[in-house]
Amino acid sequence: MSTTSTQIDDLVAAxxxxxxxxxxxxxxxxxxxxxxxxxALDAVGDTLVPIAQRETNLPEGRLRGELKRTTFQLRLLAxxxxxxxxxxxxxxxxxxxxxxxxxxxxLRRTCVPLGPVVVWGASNFPFAFSVAGGDTAxxxxxxxxxxxxxxxxxxxxxxxxxxxxVDALAAAGAPAGLFSVIHTQDEGRAAxxxxxxxxxxxxxxxPGGRALFDLAQSRPEPIPFYGELGSVNPVFVTAxxxxxxxQEIVDGFVASFTMGQGQFCTKPGLFLxxxxxxxxxxLGAAVLPxxxxxxxxxxxxxxxxxxxxxxxxxxxxxxAGGGGEVDPPSATLLATAAADLLAHFEEIFVECFGPTAVVxxxxxxxxxxxVARALDGQLTATLAAQDDDAIVGPLANILAxxxxxxxxxxxxxxxxxxxAQQHGGPYPASTASxxxxxxxxxxxxxxxxxxxxxxxxxxxxxxxxxxxxVPAPRRIDGVLQAGPGQ
Amino acid sequence: MSTTSTQIDDLVAAxxxxxxxxxxxxxxxxxxxxxxxxxALDAVGDTLVPIAQRETNLPEGRLRGELKRTTFQLRLLAxxxxxxxxxxxxxxxxxxxxxxxxxxxxLRRTCVPLGPVVVWGASNFPFAFSVAGGDTAxxxxxxxxxxxxxxxxxxxxxxxxxxxxVDALAAAGAPAGLFSVIHTQDEGRAAxxxxxxxxxxxxxxxPGGRALFDLAQSRPEPIPFYGELGSVNPVFVTAxxxxxxxQEIVDGFVASFTMGQGQFCTKPGLFLxxxxxxxxxxLGAAVLPxxxxxxxxxxxxxxxxxxxxxxxxxxxxxxAGGGGEVDPPSATLLATAAADLLAHFEEIFVECFGPTAVVxxxxxxxxxxxVARALDGQLTATLAAQDDDAIVGPLANILAxxxxxxxxxxxxxxxxxxxAQQHGGPYPASTASxxxxxxxxxxxxxxxxxxxxxxxxxxxxxxxxxxxxVPAPRRIDGVLQAGPGQ
Numbered sequence: 001m002s003t004t005s006t007q008i009d010d011l012v013a014a015x016x017x018x019x020x021x022x023x024x025x026x027x028x029x030x031x032x033x034x035x036x037x038x039x040a041l042d043a044v045g046d047t048l049v050p051i052a053q054r055e056t057n058l059p060e061g062r063l064r065g066e067l068k069r070t071t072f073q074l075r076l077l078a079x080x081x082x083x084x085x086x087x088x089x090x091x092x093x094x095x096x097x098x099x100x101x102x103x104x105x106x107l108r109r110t111c112v113p114l115g116p117v118v119v120w121g122a123s124n125f126p127f128a129f130s131v132a133g134g135d136t137a138x139x140x141x142x143x144x145x146x147x148x149x150x151x152x153x154x155x156x157x158x159x160x161x162x163x164x165x166v167d168a169l170a171a172a173g174a175p176a177g178l179f180s181v182i183h184t185q186d187e188g189r190a191a192x193x194x195x196x197x198x199x200x201x202x203x204x205x206x207p208g209g210r211a212l213f214d215l216a217q218s219r220p221e222p223i224p225f226y227g228e229l230g231s232v233n234p235v236f237v238t239a240x241x242x243x244x245x246x247q248e249i250v251d252g253f254v255a256s257f258t259m260g261q262g263q264f265c266t267k268p269g270l271f272l273x274x275x276x277x278x279x280x281x282x283l284g285a286a287v288l289p290x291x292x293x294x295x296x297x298x299x300x301x302x303x304x305x306x307x308x309x310x311x312x313x314x315x316x317x318x319x320a321g322g323g324g325e326v327d328p329p330s331a332t333l334l335a336t337a338a339a340d341l342l343a344h345f346e347e348i349f350v351e352c353f354g355p356t357a358v359v360x361x362x363x364x365x366x367x368x369x370x371v372a373r374a375l376d377g378q379l380t381a382t383l384a385a386q387d388d389d390a391i392v393g394p395l396a397n398i399l400a401x402x403x404x405x406x407x408x409x410x411x412x413x414x415x416x417x418x419x420a421q422q423h424g425g426p427y428p429a430s431t432a433s434x435x436x437x438x439x440x441x442x443x444x445x446x447x448x449x450x451x452x453x454x455x456x457x458x459x460x461x462x463x464x465x466x467x468x469x470v471p472a473p474r475r476i477d478g479v480l481q482a483g484p485g486q
Numbered sequence: 487m488s489t490t491s492t493q494i495d496d497l498v499a500a501x502x503x504x505x506x507x508x509x510x511x512x513x514x515x516x517x518x519x520x521x522x523x524x525x526a527l528d529a530v531g532d533t534l535v536p537i538a539q540r541e542t543n544l545p546e547g548r549l550r551g552e553l554k555r556t557t558f559q560l561r562l563l564a565x566x567x568x569x570x571x572x573x574x575x576x577x578x579x580x581x582x583x584x585x586x587x588x589x590x591x592x593l594r595r596t597c598v599p600l601g602p603v604v605v606w607g608a609s610n611f612p613f614a615f616s617v618a619g620g621d622t623a624x625x626x627x628x629x630x631x632x633x634x635x636x637x638x639x640x641x642x643x644x645x646x647x648x649x650x651x652v653d654a655l656a657a658a659g660a661p662a663g664l665f666s667v668i669h670t671q672d673e674g675r676a677a678x679x680x681x682x683x684x685x686x687x688x689x690x691x692x693p694g695g696r697a698l699f700d701l702a703q704s705r706p707e708p709i710p711f712y713g714e715l716g717s718v719n720p721v722f723v724t725a726x727x728x729x730x731x732x733q734e735i736v737d738g739f740v741a742s743f744t745m746g747q748g749q750f751c752t753k754p755g756l757f758l759x760x761x762x763x764x765x766x767x768x769l770g771a772a773v774l775p776x777x778x779x780x781x782x783x784x785x786x787x788x789x790x791x792x793x794x795x796x797x798x799x800x801x802x803x804x805x806a807g808g809g810g811e812v813d814p815p816s817a818t819l820l821a822t823a824a825a826d827l828l829a830h831f832e833e834i835f836v837e838c839f840g841p842t843a844v845v846x847x848x849x850x851x852x853x854x855x856x857v858a859r860a861l862d863g864q865l866t867a868t869l870a871a872q873d874d875d876a877i878v879g880p881l882a883n884i885l886a887x888x889x890x891x892x893x894x895x896x897x898x899x900x901x902x903x904x905x906a907q908q909h910g911g912p913y914p915a916s917t918a919s920x921x922x923x924x925x926x927x928x929x930x931x932x933x934x935x936x937x938x939x940x941x942x943x944x945x946x947x948x949x950x951x952x953x954x955x956v957p958a959p960r961r962i963d964g965v966l967q968a969g970p971g972q
Binding site for chain 1: 558584594684703709883890892895896926933934936942959
C-alpha cells in the first residue's frame, strides 16, 4: 500500500469516527460550533488577507469582503441547518382507510448526513470557495465530516486557514478528525475513491472536474459528485434596451466582465447586441480598466491561449484592448456576428477565464432565440431588455431550460448568498443540476432521506417525534406546517 | 444511421415538442389530464388484468389490487404536483442591508421540468412500476414527457396499457408525443444516450441497472439516472422479542418472504434470530405456502441458481422447503450461523429474487451490530424487538446509515404510497440515494431549480409572483409559509 493510501486511510477513518459523533450532535450544538469557527476566522483577517494577497494577486479590499462573505455564509448555513430547513420532514400517521387499498402505516421521514465529503477548493475564491467556503460549510452544517483538498494556487493560505478552523473546532469541543486538509491530486483521488467517503464537491474547470466526476461515478459504490465546472454566461441585449439605455448597459457590462480580472465563474463572456445600435462602437471606445495580475501563471497562460485562439479566427476581430500581454493581461473585447457564432458555435462559445469577452452583433432579434436554443448548460443567462419587449417572454422561456439563474437588467457577477440563490445548472455548469453550491439550499446536497415505519417515540429522531424535540418545518399527513424553529 | 436511431430521433423530437407544451400547462390542467388517465385505467381492469395474469403468472386479486394502487398513485402525484409541493419555492426580496456585505437582489427560485425522461418498467409490478407506474406518473406530473421502455416480461400488457394511456391523454387534449413506448434494449440505450433526453428511471437488477447508470453518466452531458437495483432487506430479531413473541414473529416473516412468491424488492431475505431461542426450530417446522409460477423463466432460473449455490455451501444448510423445483419453486429457508455470515459476507448476503431466505442464528446480540456494519446499501432494514431492548438504539443508529427505510415490528413488503415514504437507499439499493421512487417526494427527481433575479412580475412563473397565481408553499425571506394550495 502506498504512503498516500495509508495516510488517506487514516484521515478517512478519523473522519468516519468524528462523523458518527458529529451526526449525533444536537443541531443547535453544531450551529454553536460553526459560529465559533466563523468568529475565529473573522478575528484573523489581518493575518490571512496578506497571505491571500501574496498567493492570489487579488486586492486587499476584495479579499476582506470575501472573508466577510465567507463567515456570513458559515453562520447562515449553520442557522438554517439548525432550524431543520433542509430536512424535508414528513410525518404520516397510520390510516386504516388510506384510499390506496391497504392501510397506511405510521411513516416518518427525515434526512441523515451522508458521511465524509471530499471538498476541492477553487483558485478564484481563496476564502468563499476554499477551506471554510460554501461546500465545507454546507457539509459540516449538514452533519458531515470534511476532507479538504487545497487548491495549489494558495497552499499557504489553505494551511493557515485550516489551522484556524481546526483550532476553533477543537476549542468548541468538536470531535478530532472532523476536518482535515490534503494537498496533492493523488491524495484527492485516493480520498474520492475510498469506500467510506460518501460525496465529493468541486468548483473549477471542465477537464479536471469531469475527471473527478467520472472517478466518483465509476466507483463500485458510485457517490454524488457536486461539481461546478464552467459557464459562459451570455447576455442578451434587446434592440429596445440598446436604444433606451445603450451607454448604461455598456458601462454595466464592462464593469461586470472585468470585475476581479474576469476570474469569476459568472463572468458574462458573451454579449449579444443589435447591429447598427451603436453599442459595438461604444464598446470599442470604452475605457477598459487596467487590471492586476491573474491568480496564477497557469490561469494567465490559459487566458492568453484562449484569447489568442479566438482572436486569430477569420470571423472574429478585436474590438477593444487585446494587447496580447500575458500577465497582467489587458481587458479584451472580441467581436463577431451572430451568423458566424451560430455557424461555429462550439468553437466561439467557449469560456475564456480572465478579462476577455466576445461581443456578438445580431441583425434580427430572432437570432437571440437561435443562440438561446444552441446553449449548453449555463450558470446564468442575462437579459438587458425593456418591460414591453415582445421577445423576452419566449427568450426567457428557452433560457430557463438552459441556465440555473436568469437576470433581468442586472449583472451575473456578485453571487448573493441567500435562501433563494441558485448557483448551478445543466451540465457543464454543474454535474448535478438539481442542486446549488451557493445559498441555503446547498445543504440538501449532503443529506439523504430515511423513513422510520412504526417506531416507538423514544427511538425516533427528535424532529419526527410527536413532541418534536428538534426544530424543523414538517409536512404532517400531507399538510405543511412551520416548525418550532420558525 | 440505423433504423433504431431514426425511430428514437423521431420519438424524442416528438417528446421535446410535447414537453415544451406540457411544461407550460397550468399545474391544475396537468392534474386534470392525469386524473383522466387514472379514470381510463380503472375502467379497463377487466381487460388488462387477464393479460397481466397470462404474462406474469400473478393472481387476479393481487393484480386488481396493484391496478388500484397504480391509479391512486397517479392521482396523488398529480394532486401534490398541482399543489406545488415539490417546487421548494423561495422568494427573497431585495435587501439593501443584507449582512453579507453587499445588498441582496430580488431573487426568486422555483423548479422547472427536466425534459424527456426514459422510464424502464419492472417485471414484478406490471402496473405499479410499469407503463403508468410511479416513475411515469412522477415524470408526467412534474411536467416531463416520458419514453417508456416496456419490460420484455409483459409486452402485450404494456402495449394494451399504453394504448389506454395514449388515448386518455389525447382525449384530455394533451400534446401528442407526450408518452410513447419502446420495446428493445437497443431502443432503450439509444433513447438514454439521445442528447435531448434529460433523465432515466429504472427498477430492476444490479447488472442491467448499473450498465444503464454507467451509460447515463458517460454521456457527453451526464444526466440523472434514478435506478432502484437491489436489496436483501435484513430483519434483526432481538432475544427479548424472540422470547416474548417468537411464533408471531416467525409467522409474520414467513408471510412476508413468501408474499408474491418472494418477488418483491423489499422481500426480507435475511432473518437474524438468537441461537437457542427455538425460532430456527419453529421456522423448520413452519408450513410454507405453496406458490405459483414465477414471473418468467428467466426469473425462475435465476432464483433456482442462487438458491442452489447458497444451499451447496458447507456453511449453509436447508432448514425448510428447498425441494429443488425450478418453477414453481417451493419456498425455501436456508440456515447459517452469524460467524459464518460475517466470515463470508459477500457470498452469503446476496439477493435471491424469489421465495428463498436465509435464517442466521447468532450467539451474541453484539453480532447484530457487526452484521449491520457489514451491510451495503439497503432499501429496508427491519427490527423485531421490544421497546426496552438495550441493543435497538445503537442498532437503529447504524441501520439508518445503511437503509432508506427502517421498520419496527412490521414487515417490509407492501410499500405504502404516502407523503413520507422513502423507497431508495445507498447503492446498490439506489443509484441516487437522495431520492425515492415511491411516495410523493418522487416528484422532485424530475425537476431542477432556477432562480429569477430582478425580474418584472409579468415575466415570473406564477408561483413566484407577488400575487401568486400558481399554488405552492413558499419560503419568503427565509420564513416558510403554506401556499394557497394548502
